[in-house]
Amino acid sequence: MIKTSHSNSIYPKLLSYIPQSLILDKNPYFVETKINTKEKVLLNDKELSDTITERVSPFGNHCTLISLNRSKRPQPTIKKTNNIKEKICLFDKLDSVAKPQRKEGNVYIAPNPFAFNPGYHDLIITNDHIEDIEDIKEEHIEGLITALFKRAQEISEDRKVININMGINFGTDKEQFSAGASQPHLHAQIGAIFQNGFMPSFSLRKAIEQSFEKENIDYTGEYIKAIKSSNLDIIESKNFILFAPFAPRFKDEVHILPKELNIPTLISPTKDQINELVSLIYKILDSFKEINISSFNMIFEGEYLDKKSNTRMMISIIPRQSDIAYSELNSRFVIDRFPEITSSILRQWIQK
Numbered sequence: 001m002i003k004t005s006h007s008n009s010i011y012p013k014l015l016s017y018i019p020q021s022l023i024l025d026k027n028p029y030f031v032e033t034k035i036n037t038k039e040k041v042l043l044n045d046k047e048l049s050d051t052i053t054e055r056v057s058p059f060g061n062h063c064t065l066i067s068l069n070r071s072k073r074p075q076p077t078i079k080k081t082n083n084i085k086e087k088i089c090l091f092d093k094l095d096s097v098a099k100p101q102r103k104e105g106n107v108y109i110a111p112n113p114f115a116f117n118p119g120y121h122d123l124i125i126t127n128d129h130i131e132d133i134e135d136i137k138e139e140h141i142e143g144l145i146t147a148l149f150k151r152a153q154e155i156s157e158d159r160k161v162i163n164i165n166m167g168i169n170f171g172t173d174k175e176q177f178s179a180g181a182s183q184p185h186l187h188a189q190i191g192a193i194f195q196n197g198f199m200p201s202f203s204l205r206k207a208i209e210q211s212f213e214k215e216n217i218d219y220t221g222e223y224i225k226a227i228k229s230s231n232l233d234i235i236e237s238k239n240f241i242l243f244a245p246f247a248p249r250f251k252d253e254v255h256i257l258p259k260e261l262n263i264p265t266l267i268s269p270t271k272d273q274i275n276e277l278v279s280l281i282y283k284i285l286d287s288f289k290e291i292n293i294s295s296f297n298m299i300f301e302g303e304y305l306d307k308k309s310n311t312r313m314m315i316s317i318i319p320r321q322s323d324i325a326y327s328e329l330n331s332r333f334v335i336d337r338f339p340e341i342t343s344s345i346l347r348q349w350i351q352k
Contacts, residue, residue, distance in 0.1 A: 052070075065116055067114075089185045090183055091185040104150070105142075106143040107126055110125065119158075119191075120158075120190070120191055122151060122189070124190065126144065126186045128140065130186035134289055141282045142275075144168065145274060145278050147188075149269060149274050152266045156267045160194050161192045161305065163302065164267070164302065166188065166191070167189060167298050168189070168296075170295060170296050171294060171295020171320055179320045180297070212310070213309065213310045219311075224243075224257060226246065231340065232244045234284070234343050235280060235284075235347070235351075239259060239260070241256070242280050243257075244343040250320075251319065251334060253317070254346065256317070264302065264313060283350050284346065290349045291345060293319040293321060297317075298316070301315070
């Protein structure tokens with residue numbers, strides 16, 4: 001059975017026998033969405049327009065997003081002067097990249113001219129040029145995380161928005177593994193999710209949680225107890241726990257969960273709770289420096305904004321330490337260290 005992200009319909013197994021050519025011109029295999037932002041997005045003073053296509057594969061349970069503008073996003077460029085290589089960063093000249101923009105503390109917020117999310121897709125960029133993890137300070141993380149959650153609140157005021165999609169890619173050095181960042185500059189991205197639109201899938205976790213809800217059992221609460229009893233917890237604050245997950249997807253992956261059922265969505269955290277998250281995130285990134293991790297991805301996951309359920313917001317922080325090969329693409333995961341070792345190593349550096 002195949003369920004797409006843009007429809008509540010469930011397609012029968014016969015879908016797998018439909019010729020590939022039908023995907024191109026027959027619904028429900030092909031959905032086009034025009035970029036429609038609340039304000040004009042300018043790139044080099046020219047207004048942008050784009051069409052995002054969501055295509056459903058009849059040979060699997062996945063959808064693929066295709067965007068012409070997204071495919072044109074600039075990659076890191078190298079300038080060579082007197083045999084010295086220097087990375088050229090578009091964010092250092094933000095005025096010529098994207099408009100409109102605004103300053104929030106020590107970061108800038110600007111629309112992403114190479115959006116993959118219709119409606120809203122913003123860049124949050126540190127004022128300081130940071131391309132080496134060694135140069136990341138707590139004030140940089142505070143600026144990014146605070147602006148992310150503030151922007152999430154603003155976007156959520158649009159009644160058509162049902163959820164928020166936000167995260168960080170840090171790392172453009174191909175020799176030491178890339179995290180997919182197109183520019184060598186610390187920044188975050190945030191987008192809106194609309195009804196019947198593209199939605200990142202965390203279906204397995206949701207299915208497990210819902211099965212526990214029927215018996216009024218706090219699944220993630222029980223999971224946190226198991227994490228602590230297994231010595232996988234790394235650090236706790238008043239409201240959150242940071243830990244190595246029991247079933248990691250990547251080497252040295254860590255998660256952050258609220259300890260209570262009071263922070264289900266990405267617009268739930270209070271100012272004090274956001275400050276706690278800033279401290280936890282910075283501590284773990286600081287420990288990455290000690291074990292020579294230079295690139296990482298950060299993913300923020302939350303419940304639908306209008307739903308009240310037995311769940312918790314979650315943050316995944318994933319170091320990029322491996323090249324992806326056929327075995328990883330086949331299994332979709334990269335594992336070569338037990339989480340027990342990860343928690344022990346990171347706890348050691350954090351508690352120093």
